[in-house]
Amino acid sequence: MRVSESFTKKIPWLVSLLFILLFVYAAVSKLLDFETFQIQLGQFSLLSAFADWISWGVIILEIFITLLLFFENTRLLGLYMSFFLMIIFTVYVFVILNFAAYVPCSCGGVLEALGWKEHLIFNGFLMVIALIGILIQRKQQYNLN
Known part of the structure; x- marks a missing residue:
């Protein structure tokens, strides 16, 4: 039982x-x-x-969220922002798939190799992971009071 509690405490950090x-x-x-x-x-x-604005904004936002996730006192905000950013990316993919005449992939690196449906699955998985991190982090934060 103790191992389980110990592991549960580490989940927000692992998600982060x-x-x-x-x-x-x-x-x-x-x-x-x-x-x-x-x-x-x-x-x-x-x-x-x-x-132009979006390209810089996405990069800056990704770096900003990374910094929030790194520190214990801002981790919950970082997890929320990660969750919402993944929602935005997922809506973008959905709109591209259903309404765009041309389907550009503005992802970088290995993610570029994923198809659009795989992107939706990947993003959905990350949203679930972020939500798990949020729920556990919130519980831990509010139990410490």
Whole structure:
């Protein structure tokens, strides 16, 4: 029973570590091929007017969330932001799949190899993981009072 409690306490950190790795990897991949990232965002008609702002905004947001996740006192906020960012990415994928004439992939690195349906599954999995991290982190935070 003690091992289970010990492991449960580590879950928010493990979830945070997963998102830290994901967001750092994604941000660095986008920065390394920034021009392509901007062009691909610009190819989606709903985003084309804002591609410059969105491209920088996504990278900055990924790095910011990474910093929040790293520190215990901001971890819960970071988990919430990770969850909502994954919702936004999932809505983006859904809209691309269902309403875009051209389907650009503005992901970086290995994620570029995923198909769009695999992206939806991957994002859904990450949303569930983030939600688990949020629930456990909240419980731990509010039980400490």
